[in-house]
Amino acid sequence: MQLHIAKDTTDLSTQAADLIVEHINDTLQKQPRFTLALSGGSTPKALHELLASAAYKNKINWSKVHVFWGDERFVPFNDARNNAKMAFETLLDKVPVLREHIHIMQTENITPDESAQAYEKILHNYFPLVHTHHNDDVPDNTPHTTFDLIILGMGDDGHTLSLFPGKPVIHVVDKWVNAFYLDEQAMYRVTLTHPVANHAACVMFLVSGINKAKALKEVLEGPYNPNVYPSQIIKPKGELHWFVDEAAASSLTQE
Numbered sequence: 561m562q563l564h565i566a567k568d569t570t571d572l573s574t575q576a577a578d579l580i581v582e583h584i585n586d587t588l589q590k591q592p593r594f595t596l597a598l599s600g601g602s603t604p605k606a607l608h609e610l611l612a613s614a615a616y617k618n619k620i621n622w623s624k625v626h627v628f629w630g631d632e633r634f635v636p637f638n639d640a641r642n643n644a645k646m647a648f649e650t651l652l653d654k655v656p657v658l659r660e661h662i663h664i665m666q667t668e669n670i671t672p673d674e675s676a677q678a679y680e681k682i683l684h685n686y687f688p689l690v691h692t693h694h695n696d697d698v699p700d701n702t703p704h705t706t707f708d709l710i711i712l713g714m715g716d717d718g719h720t721l722s723l724f725p726g727k728p729v730i731h732v733v734d735k736w737v738n739a740f741y742l743d744e745q746a747m748y749r750v751t752l753t754h755p756v757a758n759h760a761a762c763v764m765f766l767v768s769g770i771n772k773a774k775a776l777k778e779v780l781e782g783p784y785n786p787n788v789y790p791s792q793i794i795k796p797k798g799e800l801h802w803f804v805d806e807a808a809a810s811s812l813t814q815e
């Protein structure tokens with residue numbers, strides 16, 4: 561795990577953008593396409609805007625980037641809370657990514673379960689399954705490798721993706737994508753499950769602000785208890801980077 565401590569959100573976004581550019585370009589030297597999963601919330605907005613800026617836009621071959629989401633709030637696309645809407649407004653409408661390479665989690669004219677199943681099907685077309693069998697001959701649903709990069713946020717309660725504290729979805733392993741009703745926010749959520757995140761080549765967390773300091777300390781330095789701090793369950797096979805600003809890092813002892 562690599563911890564990158566930045567002065568503020570601007571510095572954090574610059575550090576993350578530089579590593580993202582490097583990672584995309586290195587990967588595209590070895591393979592023809594790059595699969596990227598975006599997060600929602602407010603923290604990635606500055607990163608998106610930077611990647612879409614004149615200074616960064618041409619550093620990435622967007623025609624080879626395939627875009628997905630780690631989770632979605634099950635509200636219509638035009639609702640301000642929709643994670644995909646935010647990404648279009650801050651990034652995807654401004655860079656030459658191909659429309660057919662963008663895979664949103666559907667939230668309209670579909671049930672949450674159907675949306676999760678449809679997304680899982682899309683992922684199965686991109687990422688191969690491990691062909692092992694359990695004793696009862698049911699194919700194992702474990703992914704082999706998944707995304708080239710997943711960008712994640714962390715809420716001040718320690719959630720990431722839509723893996724919220726105390727929710728059974730944290731521990732789901734037999735699905736790649738799961739939908740569930742989040743009582744606290746009175747909305748359905750659709751989310752990648754942890755095995756999908758943990759089979760990514762690279763995961764980058766972006767965390768900023770003093771309101772994240774306590775959860776960040778618990779996640780990085782506290783005892784392992786993903787039921788209380790779900791971000792702890794993200795332990796990818798590949799690289800793991802935490803980009804945190806000084807305010808979020810202020811309670812860490814290892815700062």
Ligand SMILES: O=C1O[C@H](COP(=O)(O)O)[C@@H](O)[C@H](O)[C@H]1O
Binds near residue numbers: 631643714716719720
């Ligand atoms: O609800 C969500 O929150 C997390 C964290 O968001 P932030 O505003 O604190 O950055 C986000 O990563 C997730 O995608 C989103 O659905």
